[in-house]
Amino acid sequence: MSKHGSGASASFTQRQLRDAFGEFATGVTVVTAVRPDGEPVGITANSFSSVSLEPPLLLWCLSNHSSTIAAFAPGAAFAVHVLSHEQRDLAVHFARRSHEKFEVDHHWRANPHPPHLEGALCRFDCRVHALHAAGDHLVVFGEVLALARTHGKPLAFYGGHFGTYSADRGLPKIDVWDGANDGWF
Numbered sequence: 001m002s003k004h005g006s007g008a009s010a011s012f013t014q015r016q017l018r019d020a021f022g023e024f025a026t027g028v029t030v031v032t033a034v035r036p037d038g039e040p041v042g043i044t045a046n047s048f049s050s051v052s053l054e055p056p057l058l059l060w061c062l063s064n065h066s067s068t069i070a071a072f073a074p075g076a077a078f079a080v081h082v083l084s085h086e087q088r089d090l091a092v093h094f095a096r097r098s099h100e101k102f103e104v105d106h107h108w109r110a111n112p113h114p115p116h117l118e119g120a121l122c123r124f125d126c127r128v129h130a131l132h133a134a135g136d137h138l139v140v141f142g143e144v145l146a147l148a149r150t151h152g153k154p155l156a157f158y159g160g161h162f163g164t165y166s167a168d169r170g171l172p173k174i175d176v177w178d179g180a181n182d183g184w185f
Ligand SMILES: Cc1cc2nc3c(=O)[nH]c(=O)nc-3n(C[C@H](O)[C@H](O)[C@H](O)COP(=O)(O)O)c2cc1C
Pocket: 028, 042, 043, 044, 045, 046, 047, 048, 060, 061, 062, 063, 065, 066, 067, 068, 091, 094, 095, 096, 097, 098, 099, 157
């Protein structure tokens, strides 16, 4: 690949693209699943997005190089954990390239599969709805079958750093899914 990325006419370097993508502040998730050989897997991911209410769909993007990729076949079960600010160590743990992420004590339950991590702000139990190959990543669409919530501060990620979030006061709470609303302000 050239220093300008895969597109011959790209006007930016891959470093500039990485830094630009990093300008989008996100939450942080850990996605867990089970490989066909029965081994539980987990990966830290901030590429999560909501997609659809009806049917309930979400997506995230998985690197083609991930050791977890065999776990995300069509129809496979997986769980997306939206991390709280107290769970930064989990985010770091599941960002390591390792086959033994569940051999340390992280309060996971082996039953039911896939592993459930305690203390997440939200957990979406999903089944793979569709897979879309996209460059060096695989877009994983999940149908949400169940969810569970607790309360706390979110773990945020911006510009390569973990942090948290505080709300600006003074504007009404916004429901971005309110299709009947023809303008919030
Ligand atoms: C904050 C953060 C967000 C990440 N988001 C993603 C992501 O969305 N998709 C992905 O494939 N890797 C992402 N990664 C990298 C993976 O977590 C890491 O490469 C992976 O866990 C390596 O181990 P594996 O080969 O067992 O998957 C992220 C890492 C961090 C620290």
